[in-house]
Amino acid sequence: MSDKKLSRQTDKDNNKKRKLSIFRVILVTMILIGFIGAGAVAGIVMSIIKNTEPIDASNIYEMLDESSFILDSEGQVIEKIESNKFRVVVDYSEMPEHLTSAFVSIEDERFWTHKGVDIKRIFGALWTNLRTGSRQGASTINQQLAVNLYLSRSDKSYSRKIKDAYYGIMLNKQLSKEQILEAYLNTIYLGSGAHGVQAAAQVYFSKDAKDLTLAESALIAGITKYPSRNTPIITLKKEDVQEHHVVLDDSDPVYTVIMNDKIDEYVISRQKLVLNAMKRLGYITETEYNQALEEDVKSHLKPNRQISENISSFFGDLVKKDVIQALKDSGYSEDEAIDMLYSGGLRINSTLDTRIQKILDEEYANSSNFPKINNADRAKLLAKEGFTEDSEKNIRDNEGQIQPQSAMVISDHQTGEIKAIVGGRMTSGQRILNRALTPRQPGSSIKPIAVYAPAIEHGFTAGSIVDDIPHYFNKSTPNTPWPRNFDKSYRGLITLREGVERSGNIFAVKLASMLSGDQNSSINTMLDSMKNMGITTVHTRENPLTINGKKYTDETLATALGGMTRGVSPLEMNTAFNVLANKGLYTSPTTFTTVHDRHGNLILENKPQQHRVITEQSAYIVTDMLRGVVSSPRGTGKGANIGSMPVAGKTGTTDSQKDAWFVGYTPYYSASVWIGSDQPVKLTSGSPAAASLWSKVMKRVHEGHSVKDFEMPSDIVRVNICTISGKLPTELCALDPRGSTVKSEIFIKGTQPTGKCDVHVLADIHVPSGKLATDLTPPWQVQSKVFVQRPIPYYPAEHGGITPLDYIYELPSGYYDPLVDGLGIPFPGGSPDGTETEGGPNEGEIEDIDDDTIDSLDNN
Numbered sequence: 001m002s003d004k005k006l007s008r009q010t011d012k013d014n015n016k017k018r019k020l021s022i023f024r025v026i027l028v029t030m031i032l033i034g035f036i037g038a039g040a041v042a043g044i045v046m047s048i049i050k051n052t053e054p055i056d057a058s059n060i061y062e063m064l065d066e067s068s069f070i071l072d073s074e075g076q077v078i079e080k081i082e083s084n085k086f087r088v089v090v091d092y093s094e095m096p097e098h099l100t101s102a103f104v105s106i107e108d109e110r111f112w113t114h115k116g117v118d119i120k121r122i123f124g125a126l127w128t129n130l131r132t133g134s135r136q137g138a139s140t141i142n143q144q145l146a147v148n149l150y151l152s153r154s155d156k157s158y159s160r161k162i163k164d165a166y167y168g169i170m171l172n173k174q175l176s177k178e179q180i181l182e183a184y185l186n187t188i189y190l191g192s193g194a195h196g197v198q199a200a201a202q203v204y205f206s207k208d209a210k211d212l213t214l215a216e217s218a219l220i221a222g223i224t225k226y227p228s229r230n231t232p233i234i235t236l237k238k239e240d241v242q243e244h245h246v247v248l249d250d251s252d253p254v255y256t257v258i259m260n261d262k263i264d265e266y267v268i269s270r271q272k273l274v275l276n277a278m279k280r281l282g283y284i285t286e287t288e289y290n291q292a293l294e295e296d297v298k299s300h301l302k303p304n305r306q307i308s309e310n311i312s313s314f315f316g317d318l319v320k321k322d323v324i325q326a327l328k329d330s331g332y333s334e335d336e337a338i339d340m341l342y343s344g345g346l347r348i349n350s351t352l353d354t355r356i357q358k359i360l361d362e363e364y365a366n367s368s369n370f371p372k373i374n375n376a377d378r379a380k381l382l383a384k385e386g387f388t389e390d391s392e393k394n395i396r397d398n399e400g401q402i403q404p405q406s407a408m409v410i411s412d413h414q415t416g417e418i419k420a421i422v423g424g425r426m427t428s429g430q431r432i433l434n435r436a437l438t439p440r441q442p443g444s445s446i447k448p449i450a451v452y453a454p455a456i457e458h459g460f461t462a463g464s465i466v467d468d469i470p471h472y473f474n475k476s477t478p479n480t481p482w483p484r485n486f487d488k489s490y491r492g493l494i495t496l497r498e499g500v501e502r503s504g505n506i507f508a509v510k511l512a513s514m515l516s517g518d519q520n521s522s523i524n525t526m527l528d529s530m531k532n533m534g535i536t537t538v539h540t541r542e543n544p545l546t547i548n549g550k551k552y553t554d555e556t557l558a559t560a561l562g563g564m565t566r567g568v569s570p571l572e573m574n575t576a577f578n579v580l581a582n583k584g585l586y587t588s589p590t591t592f593t594t595v596h597d598r599h600g601n602l603i604l605e606n607k608p609q610q611h612r613v614i615t616e617q618s619a620y621i622v623t624d625m626l627r628g629v630v631s632s633p634r635g636t637g638k639g640a641n642i643g644s645m646p647v648a649g650k651t652g653t654t655d656s657q658k659d660a661w662f663v664g665y666t667p668y669y670s671a672s673v674w675i676g677s678d679q680p681v682k683l684t685s686g687s688p689a690a691a692s693l694w695s696k697v698m699k700r701v702h703e704g705h706s707v708k709d710f711e712m713p714s715d716i717v718r719v720n721i722c723t724i725s726g727k728l729p730t731e732l733c734a735l736d737p738r739g740s741t742v743k744s745e746i747f748i749k750g751t752q753p754t755g756k757c758d759v760h761v762l763a764d765i766h767v768p769s770g771k772l773a774t775d776l777t778p779p780w781q782v783q784s785k786v787f788v789q790r791p792i793p794y795y796p797a798e799h800g801g802i803t804p805l806d807y808i809y810e811l812p813s814g815y816y817d818p819l820v821d822g823l824g825i826p827f828p829g830g831s832p833d834g835t836e837t838e839g840g841p842n843e844g845e846i847e848d849i850d851d852d853t854i855d856s857l858d859n860n
Contacts, residue, residue, distance in 0.1 A: 060149065060175075060183050068346035070319050070592075072354045073419075079316040081342060090198040090209050092182035098214045098284065099197060100181060102221035103188075105277035108141040111181070116142040116172035117165045142168035145184045189339055190223045191231030204232055206304040214288060215271070215295040218278070222270030228333035232260050232267045233303050249303045257303045271297065314423035314434050315357065319350050319591045326595070326604050345598030351417035351591055356410055359700045364406065364425040367392055369696060370675060371660070371689040373404060377681035397678065402426045404677040406693070407435035407570045410701065413578040413670045416587035416608040421571075433678075439537050439567035440674055443687075444503045444636075445652025445661040446530070446562040448622060449576045451512045452500060454529040456618040456748075458515055462497045462625055463745045463753065465726040466507050467790065470799045473509055473557050481799070483509050483561060486653075492806030493759070493790065495723050497745070501628040503636045503651060505561055512560035523555050530559075532613045533576035534586060537566045562652060573663050574672040580626070580648070581665040583713065584619035586611050616713040617748040623648045623710050624746060630664070639691035640664055642699045644707050649694070653686030662690040664698075667708050671698060715749040724788060724806075725759035732760035735786045737809055761789045766816035777816045778823060787811035 068081040092100075104111045110118050118140050139147075146167035171180055190200040200220045201209040212220070223230045233248060234257070241247065241256050249257035260267060272293065279289040320341060327337035340346060363369055373381065373395055381387045386398025395403045402425060410420045423434030456462075468491040470481035483505040485491075490506065491498075499507035515522040530538050544551035545565045552565040568576075575589050588609040595604035614622075626648035629637040636651045640662055649664020658680040663672040673690045675683065683689070722733040723741045734740040741760075764773040764782050773782045789811040796803045 060179075068341055068344060068348065070316055070348045070350050070352075072350055072352045073417075074354065075349070076354065078350070078352060078354065079313065081316075081320065081346075089186045089196065092178050092185075094208075094210045095182075095185065095197065096210060096212060096217065098278075099209060099212055099217040099221075100185065101278055101281075101283040102214075102217045102274050103185060103224070104141070104181070105281050105283060106221050106274045107144070107224060109277065109281055111141050112177060114140060114172075116140065116168035116170070139164065140168055141184050142171050142180055145180060145187065146171060148187045188224060189227055189335065190220060191227035191335055192233055192235070193335075193338070195339075202304050204303065205300055206302040213292075213295065213297075213300075214275075214284065215292040215297045216300060218274040218292060219267060219271040219297050221274045222267065225270070226266075226333070228335040229262070230266050230270055231335075232263055232298070232301055233257050234260050248301055259298065259301060263298060268298075314436060315350070315352055315418070315421050315591070317434060318418075318421065318437070319348060322591045322606075323348055323595060323604070326606060330604065346603075347596045347598075347600075348592050349594045349596075351412075351415075351419060351593060353419040356701050357420040360408060360410065360420045360422050360697060363693065363697050363700075364408070364422050367394060367426075369693050370404060370406060370425070371683045371685040373677060374657070374682035374684055381679070381681060401678065403679075404675055404681075404683060405435055406673070406675045407438070408671060408673045408693075408697065409436050409570050409574040410669055410671040410697075411574055411578060411589060412668075413581035413587070413665055416575075416578065416589050417593075418571075418589055418591050419669065435674070435678075436570045439569050439572075440659050440676060441562055441564060441567045441654045442573060443562040443652030443654040443659060443661055444505070444508075445573065445650045445663050445687075446564075446568065447500075447503070447508050447560065448580060448626060448650050449533050449535065450526045450530050451508050451515075451560050452496075452625065453533075453580065453614055453618065453622050454515055454525050455496070455511050456621045457529075457614045458525070459751065460496060460511070460514075461726075461745075461747050461751050462495065462621055463721045463723070463726045463747070464496045465493055465724070466496065466499060466510050467792065467794070467804075468492055468494050468499070468504055468506050468510075469794055469804050470802050471506060471510060473513070481802070483558075490802065490804035492804035493724050493788070495726060495745075497625050497628060498634070498723070500625040501632045501635045503629070508560050509557050512557055519557075520555075523557065523559070526560060527554060529613070530576070532586065532611070533579045534588070535568055535572050535576055537564070537568055537572070539565050562654065570672045570674045573661070573674075574670055577649075577663050577665055577672065578670050579613050580619050580622050581670050582619075583616040583711075584612060584614040586613050615748075617715055620710065620713055620716060621746065621748065626650060626664070627710075636687065637662060637664070637691050639688050640694045640698075642666070642695050642702060645702050645705070646707075646709055647698075648710070649691075651687035651691060657682045657686045660686045660688075660690040662687060662694045664694060666698070666702065667710055668705055669698070669701060671701075673697075716746055717749050717752055718744055718746050719752045721745045721753060722757040722760065725757040727753045727755050727757045727759075730757050730760065732762055732786050733757050736760060736788075737786060759788055759791065761787055761811055763787055763811060765812060766821065769816055769821040771812050771814045771816045771821065774816050776818050 069077050070079040070081065072078045108114075108118065110121065121140070143164045146164045150167055151164055175183075186196040186198070188197075189195055190197070192203050194200040194203040197212075197220060198209045200223070201207055201212055201216075204220065205212070205216055219232065223232075235255050236245075236258060238250075238256050241258065245256075245261070246259040247256055248259055275284070275289055275292050278284045279286065284292070323341055323346070324334070324337045327340060328334055332340065372378070372393060378389075378395060381395055381397075381403070382389060384398070388396050390396060397403055406422070406425050408420075408422050409418060411418045421436050423436040423438075455464075468485070470490060471483075472478055472481060474480065474482035485505050486503070491502070491504070494502075494504070494507065496507075496511070498504075499511070512526050513519050513522050515525040527538050527540060539545045539553045540555055541553055544553050546552075554564050556563070571589060575586075578589075579586050586609075590606050590608050592604075592606050594602060594606065597603050627646060629635040629650055630640050630647045631638075637649055640647055640649055645666050647664050647666055649662055652661030652663070653659070658676055660675040660683060661673065664670070671694060673694045675690050675693070677683075720729055720742055721727060721744075722729040723743050724733070724736065729742040733742050762784055764777075764784050765771060766773045766777045767781050767783050788806060788809045794804070794807065794810070796807070
């Protein structure tokens, strides 16, 4: 061998030795790391186990359910949530072997041989998850039972998995396999409110567990994974049932039980998977397997709804509804959420103020706080079967509910927290209908939300002028004025503030039509405002309300007056007015703040959603105008006054006085009141009754609260204006024949008027005829007077002779003609001012101006 070849061979040998050495170092290092890691893991596991509370499985059936509790805002228990589970405990000896085998086959095939934890299954699941990226579970029946009894499913941490493995081993030491399986099969949730195999057998097949066939047992066992998806039946409200649904039970007046649309895709496929596992593990023969597959188990479905409904308060019902929704939003199925609420031992911190709720309950128990039903409608109701009249002249319907009914919601507008709620008065039995959540026609109470707020936001001011004269917005009756004011009058030129205080209908619709560039855009602006303030019952072409195949929307100007297709609930009216009270900021209503599980772990924190709807300045202007509804002599809501505490709000009464509203707020709280009958009939009193009830409740609510004002934001300025023109006043404005029209008004900085009033004019008239004077008018029959000259002339003849109330102050349009009007009484034989001569249409209606005033005006 040459030296070169020998050298090359030596180099190769050295390289091999170096690589082998490096490999050995790496291997030793990995082994050391493995030992260190294993030691660290073992240390963590031991630490967790050391801090885990011991268990005593001897009282296992006493631990199946743990009630949840609702606490008030001070932490006091106000309601214990009783379980609504349908569970009947059945002994292991009464369970058919094919039923127990079905669950073991699909859930834990080595159940009979492992010690509580299946090591083989853990490594198998780990390898599958690493290889496929899936999340295959490895929990044994022992571990699942431990989670149901001792741990929280909301905890997804590894420490919980270590605990349930430890508890699984402990259960195996303290109980026999049969006892563990019996407890598991009596606690596992199997969809549709059924807990345990006996309940599932009843709910799905109306039979006992001992009578289940192999095919039925396999179907029930297949439900365990995703119970909400794999349940063979679904319960829907009647209005949600479609033509393609297979109806199984329609006996309930509210709900219908149907077959799961995806029964073949989910339920039957899972059943086949269970049967295949049973065959593979030797629990059933090939013949039994094929017979079970051929069995038409879908035709066996016979729902038996035996879940009890609990009686609760209106507030408690709403809290439970909101908690279930919050749990669903955080990832739980509806069935899991219901299970946690009713048996998970939750502690729910609610927003309820017990003091305020007590006040509300006491006032609602006083019949004198509510109006009666109109006599004519009273007779009609009493003629119906089941309707009766009590000694206090209250009518009760065929369900024993007193009529008229009412609802009220009180909240903290800064936080959105509901402090008290009543969904009906003097109710008895199960409180199924919460009227605080039921939409009713809002009448004029919707105007601040639909019209006033967007108007101010879009550049109108409290001093903007609208001519309250006949308009013809109803295209189906183009020759009939629509809308009409409640007093059937027309006021003429008025400011937005006066229109708000008087609750003018013509004014509101006219203003609504001017919110944007054209009428359709204006209507959309109005609807957008309502939706942004929390009104969910707004219907558009994209989301119409369908009744008997006909589609209805709120895309009309009638919505400005509360003429909605469906109406608004008292809760949503309260939420919308909260925007105005809370400086233009929408805050979603909340009934609870936090939820903790049975171990004290925080599982839900309810932070309200917020978004800005209008500016602080716009909200303040609307609030200031709504104060006049209560405090002004011309306000429609004077009955809602609660003394020195500022109140802003709006009344509402629907056609024929079937619904009465007052929605208002103070610097502390907002509240909405609705009064009406479940079957709409005319009341003896409308919004005044609602305002009076609001006042009685809120006076008591505000006891002990110091008086404070609504906080004025920056960029609000105060300017004197003429309330006839909306502009800066001139000397003539103070000389209006009705009295001075100069008033102080607030504006968002930059929106205050800059031009001077051009509506008030000074003119010489021929007093006897009331016409404008000319050069031919006898001087002794001429007087200078202040008149109103509309920017857009009004002609009564075009409106069937209708004249607005301010028309008598209008500048005359005709001129004095001696050939027509004569010379009158010559001076000095008659009165110098000619007033003894028969006058014109303005005679006696307009106050004369003295000579000194005329001289003063001439000099200016």
